[in-house]
Amino acid sequence: MIFKLIILSAIIYGIYILFFRDGNLIEKMSEKNKKSSNDEPVDTVVECKKCGVFISIKEAVIKDGKYYCSNECAGIK
Numbered sequence: 001m002i003f004k005l006i007i008l009s010a011i012i013y014g015i016y017i018l019f020f021r022d023g024n025l026i027e028k029m030s031e032k033n034k035k036s037s038n039d040e041p042v043d044t045v046v047e048c049k050k051c052g053v054f055i056s057i058k059e060a061v062i063k064d065g066k067y068y069c070s071n072e073c074a075g076i077k
């Protein structure tokens with residue numbers, strides 16, 4: 001019986017710690033997200049001319065004024 005009580009209180013304490021830490025973590029993460037979303041401009045998404053995959057313009061390979069998802073699709077070796 002005593003062991004059950006000890007285990008139960010340990011579980012409750014564990015959950016309490018978990019929530020407490022998670023709460024701090026979520027707060028920190030939302031702060032980071034707010035900062036990064038304010039600093040970074042809105043990402044433009046472009047379509048690969050060859051395979052039709054949508055990629056961020058930052059990651060896109062530009063060849064002859066057309067966007068490609070990779071050097072392979074752009075025909076660059």
Ligand SMILES: [Zn+2]
Nearest residue numbers: 048051069073
């Ligand atoms: Zn492609």
